[in-house]
Amino acid sequence: MARMKFYCDAERCIECNGCVTACKNVNEVPWGVNRRRVVTIRDGEPGERSLSVACMHCSDAPCAAVCPVDCFYTTDDGLVLHDKDICIGCGYCFYACPFGAPQFPADGAFATRGKMDKCTFCAGGPLEDNSAEEFRKYGANRLAEGKLPLCAEMCATKALLAGDADIVADIYRKRIINRGASVLNRGVSYQNATLRSPSGLSGRATSKE
Amino acid sequence: MRSMEETRWSPAATNCFHLFWILLLAASTFLVIPGGLARAEGVEIPNPGADLWREVRQRDATPVPVPAPTTGIDLWREVRQRNAAAIPAGTTQVSGTDSAELINALGDQWRRFRMEQLVPYGGYVLGGMVLFVALFYFIRGRVPIHAGVSNKVLFRYSVYERMIHWFIASIFLFQAITGIFLLFGRDFLIPVIGHGAFSLLASASKEGHNLFGPLFLLALALIFVRFVRRNIYEKGDLTWLLRGGGVIGKKHVPSNFFNMGEKSMFWLLVFAGGTLVVSGLILIFPNFGQGRALMGLSHAAHGITAIVMTAVIIGHIYIGSIGMEGALEGMKTGYCDLNWAREHHDWWAQRCENEDKILSRDQVGRAGVHSPEPAAGQVVEESGK
Amino acid sequence: MKLRKRSEQIDPRSQGRKGAGTAVSRRDFLRTSGLMAGGAALASTLSPAMMKRARASAEETGRVQKVKTICTHCSVGCGIIAEVQNGVWTGQEPAFDHPFNLGAHCAKGASVREHGHGERRLKYPTKLVDGKWTKISWDQAIEEIGDQLMKIREASGPDSVYWLGSAKHNNEQAYLFRKLAAVWGTNNVDHQARICHSTTVAGVANTWGYGAMTNSYNDIHNSRAIMIVGGNPAEAHPVSLLHVFKAKEENNAPLIVIDPRFTRTAAHANHFLRIRPGTDVPIIWGMLWHIFENGWEDKEFISQRVYGLDEVRQEVAKWTPDEVERVTGVPGNQVYAAAKAMADNRPGTFIWCMGGTQHTIGNNNTRAYCAFQLVLGNMGVSGGGTNIFRGHDNVQGATDFGVLSHTLPGYYGLAEGSWKHWSKVWDLDYEWVKSQFDVEEKAGDFFGEEGGTGDRVKPMNSNGIPVSRWIDGVLEEKTNIAQRDNLRAMIFWGHAPNSQTRGQEMKKAMEKLDTLIVIDPYPTVTAVMHDRTDGVYLLPAATQFETYGSVTASNRSLQWRDKVMEPLFESLPDHTIMYKLAKKLGIADALCKNIQVQNDEPLIEDITREFNKGMWTIGYTGQSPERMKKQQQNWGTFDYTSLEAEGGPCDGEYYGLPWPCWGTAEMGHPGTPNLYDMSKPVAKGGLTFRARFGVERNGVSLLADGAYSKGSEIKDGYPEFTDKLLKQLGWWNDLSDSEKSAAEGKNWKTDMSGGIQRVAIKHGCAPFGNAKARTVVWTFPDPVPIHREPLYTSRRDLVEKYPTYEDRKNFYRLPTRYASIQAKDYSKDYPIILTSGRLVEYEGGGDETRSNPWLAELQQDMFVEIHPRDANNAGIRDGDDVWLEGPEGGRVKVKAQVTRRVASGVAFMPFHFGGHFQGKDLRDKYPAGADPYVLGEACNTAMTYGYDSVTQMQETKASLCKITKA
């Protein structure tokens, strides 16, 4: 079987958050629950790079390991999904997940945290494919319709790739090779010396009195 | 009358328990936590990105400096490898707990702690405690009142004291049972009753556990206020400790209203209970923006103290019930047998005798008229509604 | 017993409401409506319109219908596939075969389906009565508004009503709106282009003929270098970076970003030049200095196709690296590196946005950019060009249709001949049209695109008040205005007031008006920022997903947009509202004389055909509805890079028939993908520079010198085509008899048969002639672009050398101040430079996007970016509330974001927020249920005076402010 993976190209990700709203759009997740998010490192400084992250569908999923009710399962496509009918909303997966994927409804307070919600790779859940019930609990099941996750399909710069790990790796390999020459020619980092702070730029007033 | 030999044995046996709890607590605190955190390490994950990068570099003979780990090409790899150290702090437009953090640095440690230490060792500790108690019972048998049950009693606990004792006891029991379901259920119950039924049980346990948690705080506060005075360590307690509660040497170790072991048990309850309450509150209010790291640590503290406390309480229950003759009586009726008091709390018993507070069982009677409780009339009125 | 489980997806916002524990989306409702017995219980969460439809269609089949439409957010023009089920927009799929975006979307595009929910829309016509919003009927609204407008017309003349249109209208609506203002009898009509790219249009059109993006987003694939000045496409046009990155990665094209701010685009650049706001001319001249110094200019190109470069050389010579560094702050080596990168990698494309345009010298900036490209010979080639990213989805179209106070559709201007041309197109009597206008003549300092004199001009022929200045039209002394009376009624038809500067004065102006009318899908900030208690009408307009028509993307491509769903609630399409209003005003017959009207809705296709008959200047004549619809059905057949269809029903056409698409639709011109590209015959989309400025000046020929487009029968420059020229050339007989009679006495712009264009193109010639581009615009205040300090500048030491303009008495009917403001030194009290810009999640005034929960969740607080040094000096920590005050006293209370994204001494604010005013939350003032999810201070409340010397573009990119902890 194919092994589904996400891949995010930080050289292309521009933090437009298209993936985030695409996810909201297709899965109709409520305010406060963000199955996908874009994280920017060194924001506003040379070396600024963004990555779109969601559930990575790990092969050794820590969430599944710590779940006290064992509600996670791995599909034939290598996707880590969970059964909301089993989940008790304890939050352990959130403590364990390296990527911050598990989300909980914002109103969850004091004993009621609400069921965990996370990226399903647009593959729904354990219910009947594309049933109303499945949509309500898990969002869209695009995989069953032969489509890939909408976040990746709609990525503005095609930075976020999703699909069979081999194919995705191949696309990325081509990109790197394309890019390789320019990377090598210009020095590895894209942050050239031109990014250092200019000298006379201060906008401070020059009036003497 | 039984021999003096046996009389001296009984407090030693009790004290032996108390000593064991303290050692257990110390051991778990000093060994388990740091051990757990130190052992957690990164996992080796295959890395196709690196190969790709190598291929690119090989296109040119000139050596290229290894890029800083967070240029675009490598950032994703570091993320996939969960290499938190290589990833600078981030920002994000998505509001949420820790959402700006690409990698949860403590997540893996927490997972390892929970799955590889807390669950197995916690199980061993609890199981071991039950086994230990059982063995102890079969080997040593019940500790009798050597002087036999007398006709005299001493007033030991008021209605209020008994109320709050059983209040905290029932809450602790409930919390312990639901907690045990949540901690060990996946390993022991799912194979038996299946996912669906266990999920139901776990959900109920979780809701109940969360709801009764704050009540434990209330109960703990009541207990603390009421009993703290009698539990302040005093002079004789050191002797008690040095003699191992009577285990070392064969002499009886005298004690006051509470002995050193009981006092330690009280302070353990206060501190471990306090830890349980604080960490528990952190866990059931996830909506105050506390991060995963704090919650993970709270969970670890909660788990360890809960295991230790439960183990101790198993011992406590044992001694309080089948383990020792006459021990339950005080907490049940409010009065304890004079002989029992002499054998276990002789300074207190002596003081009571001096103050002429010894009552006969007949005097106590059915309704406890001699209890220094509120006037009987008031009680009658209250129950007459 | 089987375990039955219940759901738990809870919408936190519905928690407060009783019985609404489970939010039910429409989609959900539909999917389950067949199964749900207790549907009525859930109905309370649905809007009435939604319910109606859901019920009505309950028996119909739930077939999913796929509708091809175009995103309504920015000018990239991304294709969208909307899935509609029973009339409800249930899904959105990426349009992988769309040639612009290949299915890609930014945050806004990926969330357009929320329009199908429209939870925060204005739901019915509403009127402010004694400070309370009151629901009224459409009939009552039209009746009352019409009476008020007629009353004002009688008392003060037609010029006292201001028709503020929108770049959100589709082409047909924009055209109809301009026509509506014309038949009403005023030039007081304008739209957002005035405040986004008007200086671009003026500058670029005056350089080589047309004021538009010359190439296309897709054509960037061919670029060997990319320079972006004053633009942040990563946030403003994210999908354009799909094309930019392709060039960057596959061509190894260096990406150079020049900006005061280290934008998200700059983060991906190879070179970043951080300039001081408002120093675009110096940085460009600084680069040209190196180019001239090293002889990197394209000499052949310049001699053949560029006029007046010597004067530019003289100006450039003053900008030595030292002086450039002194003024812009950019070290010399960086300027050199950028210049060399552009010179080494040709063709390079030049992209600019509002960072360059929104200045008092905006027109100088844009002309300097053009000069830069001309010097490098990057014009008229694939991969080169000036790729000016427009803002709104149809701002290009609305500009082309002259929803502007200084021109008629097609940039015909306001001269008598222009009015006669359009009267003829409209089939109206010119004299009648003239009689609709005021007759009183006022002195007009006519300083529009075509140049002007100080003569007294009729209101019909004088520039109207621009949108940037409408507040002065209300507040200025009557005697100072070049029209009969002040503005007394404002019609905000799809315009957010928070996108304009001087918030305090705007509030006063709104309160002084007789009537304030807002026609918009959302109440907008216009509904709440004033303290009026009556005389405000809010009319719910349909969104562009609830109507259909054509829309022009930034690259001049016209795309057909299909209707996704029926208008929600009581909203009506804009053209229907226009017709209703016109009917009430008694001008409906003139407005829709040759347009079929059904149930008050003018037929869109008829409008398209009508403008096809008149838009000869810019070639909006070949894009018939049929051709556009055919292209829409065949998105996939167009090439991703060249945009040319290969095979299929549209074989040989360029996608969107990018204008100029010459001649009539029957002629089948494929559209012009890249302007001024002489490597193709004109018939195949080739072009020369336009002969727009005469044939010679001071004895020097302005026509091209030995350069001509492929296949041209005239192997040299030539003037624009007229009947006389055809006769001279002996091509007159190529016209058919009917064409001959139509063309007699006409030129290529006014010949309504299209015959002159057809014959010119047949002989390989561009109908508008073949001339040189000019780098000297002798009709402008600064013929050669020069640097002038902003009105509110922090660099007082530079004011003497680079002073601003003298004040003007009458400029677009209004006195306009320059020197009198710059004379005063504000820099001591207001030491920090203030600039503004875009966020990716929001658009424009933001009412629409801040009402979309999927977007609003991502930007919940208005903020100001401050450099750590300034923050530390003011004792401000990241996340603190701060007061930001402009030198005119406008204050905003916002959150501080301490970041090195801005330089020390510079602060940045996004301009999409509104709904707070000087620290006050106005949420209560919105009509119930129509307040956006996110409110915040409008940055323009604190922004100051300052208008471009040619177009009255407001200066929002360089002002001053002080920031203190709140």
Place this chain on the structure above:
Amino acid sequence: MIGDLIDGPLWYFSAAVFLLGVLWRVFEILRAGVARDLAPPRAGGSAGAVRALFSRFLPRRSLVKTGKLQLIAGYMFHLGLFALLFFAAPHVDFLEERVTGFGWTPLPHWAFIVASEVAFAGLLLLLLYRLMHPVTRLLSSADEYIGSVLVFVVMLTGCLALARSFEVLRLVHLFSAELLLVYFPFSNLMHAFTFVISRSYTGANMARKGVNA
């Protein structure tokens, strides 16, 4: 299925038993009447009845001074239970759907939880008091224990079902509530209704005697 039984017939049955039982008990008490007081009244009884009915919601002064835990617990339990029973969102929904046909503003979730904490603490303490205090223990019959335990079970099952995601837990809660409803009219739990009668009677009686009590 058992679930359908609990959700349907059993609910109606228990509700009917509860309703009829309560009516019958109250009717019986009223019908029994009281012995006629032959002494001439010093004042009218109505005012005294109303006063007693409400004044006795407050504790007696002597009790307040001693500040006993069981007194506080009594208030905690009764107030908490009242809030919980009639103002918890799920209960309001239930009542609206099954009983009244109209709803009212429920407590926010956090207040609901606080109310149940308070009620639980009160009930547990009271139950322990009943067991621990020698006099009360002797006075307590099986009825009191059954009543207390039933109420406790209903509250506990409700608490376990708090996540509202498992139908079984809801049914268990409902079932225990149904048991309580059936038991209610035949037990001391009737004080929830009869306190009105008894207090009014005492108040009126005292008023007629001229005693301000």
